[in-house]
Amino acid sequence: MAGRRDFLKLGAVPVAVSAIGTRALGAADDRVAASQEAACGQPLLEWPRGIENQRKADLGDGRFLNPILAGDYPDPSVLKDGDDYYMTHSSFDNAPGLLIWHSRDLVNWRPLKPALEKPLGTGFAVDIAKHDGRYFIYIPFMRAPWSKGLADFANTFVIHAPSMEGPWSEPIDMRIGGLIDPGHVVGEDGHRYLFFNGGKRVRLSADGLSTSGSIEDAYTAWKYPDDWITEAYAPEGPKLFRRGEWFYLVNAVGGTAGPATGHMIVAARSRSINGPWENCPHNPIQRTRTAAERWWSRGHATCVEGPDGRWFMVYHGFENGYQSLGRQTLLEPIEWTADGWFRAVGGDLSKPLRKPGGRAVPHGLPHSSSFAKADMGRLWSLYATAPDEADRASRLERGAVVLRGKGKSPADGTVLTQQVGDRAFEVTVELELIGESEGGLLLFFNDRLFLGMGIDGKRMVSYRGGKVSHWPEPAPPSRRMHMRIVNDHQIVTFYYSPDGKAWTRHGVRSQVTGYNANTIDDLLSLRPGLFAAGDGEVRFRDFRYRAL
The missing domain is CATH 2.60.120.200 (Jelly Rolls)
Structure with a gap:
């Protein structure tokens, strides 16, 4: 069958479940694979195996197969720092939270340590930044059942450190309420800004630890046709970067769960951080178009230059048939067009893609534990x-x-x-x-x-x-x-x-x-x-x- 042939193409070995105990569990067989293929509407590709037989993206032949982080690692924020890349994700109510990951090729990631020892609420959709040799993470906290003193919706805090490995400061309340998904950027005027969901923006102090102005309207995200099947419009997750004469603003719209075709990636650009912002003529940059695709609800992207000079988007998505695993971290190449825009070129991410170059670090960590x-x-x-x-x-x-x-x-x-x-x-x-x-x-x-x-x-x-x-x-x-x-x-x-x-x-x-x-x-x-x-x-x- 097609799924089993694909196992062999990628050099992986299917592992049968061993019989256990007095009422044995039958080994997985082709009927299981066939049912999964029917659910996805396409043949299964298998992954190479790493620590404890866990799946990993690196195929070992210059290609990778998504996800780059398997499991619930949503809302990725990525920082390129010389030859190093750092990434963290929403950790919600987990304590400790905000585990920092390190890579040199965008495919293999090793965990460092959590940046947040004791969350103040439900922390999510953060942004990592480096400015004047110091590292910052901007964190919206929503009220948790046990929290006191936070706004009902969200308050933005910041932590900072001399290194991505810490030590990280205690969270500092920036007195920004009611907004989520901060995105840090330095404008052509030298000032620092945070952009938020719904097109909002606030200017920061020079040290990045407080505001230096009021919240203002800054842009309007691209609106998709009304007959598209989405969860909600919900413009969120702004991530900004500068390339050449342009500032680019990458947004998510359509809602992060709901229908498979909802969440999507859109872009805008401006020559000034103050606008006006023009929406990309071929928005959406990426979107799940049918429920038959392998990855659903793809969005919340950070654009980053890879080690070999090509550019990539890092974002999240649900795996078709395995939504219980949460929103997994995906990597997709993009290409720059002659008119200064960029396009996604990874397709539906069901097939292997060429790695970004660079040097692999040891990927992942053991899940077995001696409780150290x-x-x-x-x-x-x-x-x-x-x-x-x-x-x-x-x-x-x-x-x-x-x-x-x-x-x-x-x-x-x-x-x-x-x-x-x-x-x-x-x-x-x-x-x-x-x-x-x-x-x-x-x-x-x-x-x-x-x-x-x-x-x-x-x-x-x-x-x-x-x-x-x-x-x-x-x-x-x-x-x-x-x-x-x-x-x-x-x-x-x-x-x-x-x-x-x-x-x-x-x-x-x-x-x-x-x-x-x-x-x-x-x-x-x-x-x-x-x-x-x-x-x-x-x-x-x-x-x-x-x-x-």
Whole structure:
């Protein structure tokens, strides 16, 4: 079949799921691949494999296959700094947040460290800038359930550092309310500006840490025909750069989720930072045109010059059939035209593209964890935990993490999560209850949508659809348990074992395609999570991840 032939073309080896326990999971076969091809309307291409068999973009032959970062890495902001590239993404309610990534070829990325130790709210759609040898990240925070003193909609803060590896300052309130998606630029007048959603702009002080004027209208984003199928007009995500005599302003319109054909990339230009701005005559620069394409809702682009002098857009999109993985980071070449505009030349991104040159850094990071200090923020993040609770919510022991219980379930408990980007994977962990607690292993989207298993010393509690399931799984009463979750192309199976040797398959399987942003109206992803509820604590050891 076409999908299996494409595996061979790209030099990848399909990996079968091994049988586990007393009720074995059947190995993935051609029927699974065929169903995925039917869903996407095109043959499957497979990726080369990196750490722990995770997929990666670099094909090893001078080409790459999107995504460059698999998993929920949305709203990418990219800074070119000499031969180095730095990138960060929306981290929302995760603490620590704003993980910084480093690359020298725009395809292979290594994680450095988080820039934001304790978020002040839901942080998203940031912008990275360098000015006079110092680094800045501009962050809009929306009010989180635990926050106090922030505007209901959003306030913009800034952090700064002498290096992209830090140390980063504490967040500074810029007193800019009601706007999102800042984009930093230095005008021909030498002044610094932030542009925002809806065509707004404000001038900054020379040090970039406060405003030096009032918010003003600066431009009007291109409007698509009214009969196009989109989520909403929603002009957002302005990213600005200067090339030659022109300033270019790259915007997203159409809404970031909703219909597959909604989100799109548009551009405008001006010879002055003060306008007037003219819209590109061949807008949109990029857009998903049909639901049969591999990547949906493509938008929120940063334009950057590659190591070989060619230019590229870095943006996000949903993977057809795998919206549960969130908005993944994509790379597309652009070409400059004789009239000074640029065009996207990567097509629907379903095929390999020529790499931008440069030198590859080691890509990615292991997802298996011994719960060392370096794992926190790079791999693991606390979900929706107030800054004053973060230090008490978890503690590290030798080879373990202990989560302090709260609430009654994963919906209001302490939850520790990590991002993953594989279409099929398994995760395993050992847990032990301390005091009057409940703990377990999840696939977690948010506090309203998750599935998994928990134990309280008396019984096993099953969760599906963000609530306790009716299913009475006859697991033996225990205060210690090994748990495993297998997500095999959106089919999720639970396993448990008292000793980590003899495994029992949980009696219910789940189909999780619907665990996505359009179902729950929250721009996150379905990812592995550990939780602790109740008045006690839960100790977790030996977390293992394997892509299938």
